[in-house]
Structure formats: C-alpha cells, structure tokens
Amino acid sequence: MDLFEYQGKQYFARFDIPVSPGGIADTVEEAVVQAAAAGYPVVVKAQVQVGGRGKAGGIKLANNEEEVRLHAANILGMDIKGHLVERVWVEYASDIAEEYYASFTLDRAAKKHLLMLSVEGGVEIEAVAEKSVEGVASILVKLYRCFTEGDCDLAEINPLILKPTGEIHALDAKVSLDNNAEFRHPEWAEYRETEVLDERELLAREKGLQYIGLQGSVGIIANGAGLAMSTLDVVNQVGGSAANFLDIGGGANADLMSAALEVINYDQSVKSILINIFGGITRGEEVAKGIVEALNRVSLRAPIVIRLDGTNAEEGRQILLSAGIPESVLQSKPTMLEAARAAVAIANAN
Amino acid sequence: MAIFVDQNTKVIVQGLTGGQGKYHGLRNRAYGTQVVGGVTPGKGGLDVEGIPVFDSVADAVAATGADASFIAVPPKAASAAILEAAAAGVRFVVCITEGIPAQDEARVYNTLLRDFPGTRLLGPNCPGIISPGKCNIGITAGEIAELPSASGPNVGIVSRSGTLTYQALYELKQRGIGVSTCVGIGGDPVPGTNFIDCLSQFQADPETHAIIMIGEIGGSAEEEAAEFIKANVTKPMSAYIAGVTAPAGKKMGHAGAIVSGGKGTAQGKMDALAAAGVRIGLNPTEAGDLMAEIVASLR
Structure with a gap:
C-alpha cells in the first residue's frame, strides 16, 4: 500500500523523523487555516501518488494568505497524470543549504536491507560538514526503524535537507507499506480509507478478493496469482484484453466464487467472463458449487467460459453439467487456450 | 533419483490439526509420502487419523526420525515454526503459508543462512514439492x-x-x-x-x-x-x-x-x-x- 506524502510524513513522525510543521487540507479555507498554523512562507503541495508534481504545477510557494488561496484553489481538483488532487499538504517553507537522498528497501537479489544515500547537486560527500554527517546518521537510524519496525516495502526521503541552521529534516516522504504485515499494524486502518481505488476495486476489497482493475472486456477469475497473470497473457495473445486481474486464491469456496462473479458483473465493460481454475487447494466441486450458487444469486450480464482442471475437477464438471445451465450462459472448454479463444470471441462480438 | 525429497523422506506436518494441515497432510500420506507425525503445541499425544501429534518439532523428530517438515500454519506463526523446525535439525522445510511479512521472511532467510546452514527452506507461499511416485509435500494434486x-x-x-x-x-x-x-x-x-x-x-x-x-x-x-x-x-x-x-x-x-x-x-x-x-x-x-x-x- 502506497501512502500519500502527508501520510508518509505522519508515519515518519511516529519514528521521530523530523518533518516541517504543516497540515492537510481538502478545501481552500482549510489550507488557509493550516498555513496560518504552520507560519509563512508556506509550500502548498498536491497530494497525489505520482511523480512530477512540481513540473505539473502541483507544488507552489505562498508568502501570504492571498497566495495560499490562489494556489490551493488552482491545485485542488487538478489532474496530474490522471490523478485527481483531492487534498493539499501545507507546510512551512524551509530554507535549504543542501539536499540529500535516503531510502531503505529490500534488495531481493541479495536478500538484505539496502540503504541508498546520495548527495544532490554534485556536492562531494567529503564536503558535507561533520555536523551534518552526524545529523544524517541519526536520521538514517530512525528511517531504518521506520522501515523495519514499520514494515515498509520502501521508506524514502527525497529530499532530505540540511538547513542553513544545521538542522536536518525530511522535506518529502515516500512510503510503501507491506500489506502482509497489516495484521500487526492497526494504525494502518486510516491509510486504507484514503487508498486510491476505483469502484470495482473497492467492491472487491469489501469482499476480500485480490483484484486489480484493467481496461479490457474479458472479465478474469483464476485461482493463483501465476495462473491469473497467465490468463491475462493468453487472452492478450488470442486478440482480446482483460478487464481485470482476479485471483480467488487457495481454498476458494462457493461464497468467494459468488463474490468474484458479483465484482466482475459490476464492471460494465465486461462482455465475457473467463474462469480459469486449476485445482490444488481449490477443489473443483467447490468452484462448481460456487458458480451454480452465484448464477442463482446474481443475474450475470455476460456469458461465462470455464476451464476447470486439477483436484476434483471431474466432480466439478459433473456438478456444472447436472445443474442444467444453458450454453448461452456457461460453456466449458478443456484447455486454457480454447477457453481464452471462446471468451475473446464472445467479447469481441459484443 | 530425484532432488531434495524421495521415498526415504520422513515428513512431519506443523499444523496437522488445522484445516489446511489436516487436508493436505492426509492427502500427502494417501499419495504414499511417509507422513510420520504432526506438531501442534498443546495437542501432543493426540493423533490425526493415526498420525501421532507432538507438542514440539523436537519431540516429533526425536520420536519419528523425521527429516522434513511441512508447515501449514497462519502467517503470524509461520516464522517461528520455520525456525523451530531448523533448530530441531530438520533438513528440508516446506512452508506453504501465504501472507508472511517481507521483513520476517528476510530475517528468517538470513537466520537460517547464519545459524542453520543444514536446513533448506522451500517457500514460503509455495505449493511444495513432488517427486512423483516417491514423495509429495504440500498442496500439489499428486495424480496430475x-x-x-x-x-x-x-x-x-x-x-x-x-x-x-x-x-x-x-x-x-x-x-x-x-x-x-x-x-x-x-x-x-x-x-x-x-x-x-x-x-x-x-x-x-x-x-x-x-x-x-x-x-x-x-x-x-x-x-x-x-x-x-x-x-x-x-x-x-x-x-x-x-x-x-x-x-x-x-x-x-x-x-x-x-x-x-x-x-x-x-x-x-x-x-x-x-x-x-x-x-x-x-x-x-x-x-x-x-x-x-x-x-x-x-x-
């Protein structure tokens, strides 16, 4: 889960990493209040999870209330590379003597923590004053705690600044949290609320599904992330495009399958549904029961093509057959390629 | 020949009394794998369809001579389960658990490397290993x-x-x-x-x-x-x-x-x-x- 800058700074603050005084605003009036609290001059910063905010006009210096009003009004509602600005962060504008970059991430090849540290603007690292080296080191220790104890995939400060007064603090924050660690971080709940998801993804989240919205017309349900990815690829190869990635995972049961079909059905661009199941943990009869049950619960707008194999697949196929579902609603294909071709043919014909 | 596991591999299931551990542990045994024991703290002395359950991996290894372990426990407990198996001298550990925090995984990986070089971990978040006709540890449907x-x-x-x-x-x-x-x-x-x-x-x-x-x-x-x-x-x-x-x-x-x-x-x-x-x-x-x-x- 990626955090917005302001959330990253709040997260940094939990680990005593110094940040500029500031506050979040989703209206011009709130921006004015936050600016007064932070003290002028302030920087008004668009809160979007995409690079290049500054160049897009999403970061502006304001010396007084009038300028805050002007910039906040311009930035709120701005579209930056397809990301709508719903909030601005207003913080006291720091004087900068030097800029550094610091980040911790996991080096997957070395299987170790990786610290990256650099000095911006071609300044020789040797030229950095002794005082600032100690200051930087102290912040790195805190950033490392944030990365490890805070369960980050990435904890990045860019830039980390040295002020003329000798103080060092984080001027920006890029934090990506490891979803797998959510069980031990109840404080992450508030970040979930502001996560940028489309309506389909929100619905899938409510139903506990691994779902990523895409732009195509073939709705995908597969078990296992690898098979789901592979299904996207095969649909693409036979001339179609996937509307989503959806992994119903191991142990998928009737409820999960129904939920998956409901989410797919919600997507208006879906013209056909490709269910690709290879049974390991997921048992074929569970999948089949789920489909039969879902067809009773949901009125599907698009026909289903299913490919079912693996553990108890034969029992599953029997359940589907004996349910008496018309071929216009559901057809079964023996291989992934044939199923993909059939689903793409339906999608492209509609 | 096969790699890592064969007909001589003796397997214990950590989490045998749980839903996943029981379902797949019994399937593995039905395939012909030597599933010689299970581990669930507090349930030592019980059995799951004839497979004896022990309180700790050390107890299970001492009693059965197991050299491999199949871990099917939730993410919160998985890191400790892996290290417990390693400390008990298990040579080959298969962990199917999905959802272990990356920081824990990195720590377990490096702990094994440093303290238990004789233990190989397969996974986590993996389907397991099968040497067809000899040994199947994990969730693979053996008949395929x-x-x-x-x-x-x-x-x-x-x-x-x-x-x-x-x-x-x-x-x-x-x-x-x-x-x-x-x-x-x-x-x-x-x-x-x-x-x-x-x-x-x-x-x-x-x-x-x-x-x-x-x-x-x-x-x-x-x-x-x-x-x-x-x-x-x-x-x-x-x-x-x-x-x-x-x-x-x-x-x-x-x-x-x-x-x-x-x-x-x-x-x-x-x-x-x-x-x-x-x-x-x-x-x-x-x-x-x-x-x-x-x-x-x-x-």
Missing part, C-alpha cells in the same frame, strides 16, 4: 504428476507460481513425459530456495534430462538464473514467464510479482533466458510443446 520412466528422458520442473506449477505438470502428463521432481519455490520476495538452487540440483541429478522453468514478473531471480544456466546448465530447457501484460507498479497477487521502475518485466526475463539458450514459450502450453520437442530429440 507423471511418474518418471526408468529409461528416461524425464523432466525437472521449477516454478515461482503454484497453479502454473500444476499447469506444467499437467502439460507434461498429457504428453506422457515423466517428471523427476517438481519444485514450487513460491511467489514471495525472499524465497528460501531459488531457481539456481533447483537448477544446480537438476543439473547434477542423473534422472533429470531436461528442465522446465516457470517464472513471473518482479525481482531479478530469472535473470540471475539465466547467468547460472549459461555457465553451468548443459541440460536442455524450456521456460515460460507470466505477466507479459501486467501493468507496472501493481503487485499481481504474489507479494513478489511487481514491475517497478521498468525492472522485473516479463520481456527482460524472457530475453535473458533466451540468451542463455533456453527455449521460451509464450504461454504454459507452448512451453510444454517446446519441452515435448526437446524430449523427443532426447529419446
């Missing part, structure tokens, strides 16, 4: 694995994805091609066993004559494997990489399957493997077709 033929040629499989591992087994079964061992290394960022570990074993295994490798987007494990193949693997290989159409910056289900900063793309991995002489299929069936050609040329 073709038995190796005495005269060969047989194929070794190594894969990052669970269901694509089954797909590969299935492709080979449909063509009547025997499998020496099929290893699912898992889709997490810090797998205990990587492609290179498996490739070097397959290269040394006289029963393995060719190798299928299934990778996916994210990280650089396939690129590192390609370097290793170029220098060390003489057996013919085919490969498939999932995620050609995956959007950048999204974790595609697996914690480790993410293209970030233009790195970890399927195309980059396919190019690296092709340059190492591996034949690349554009879908699992095509990788199976290529392997069938390879096997035919070996017969």
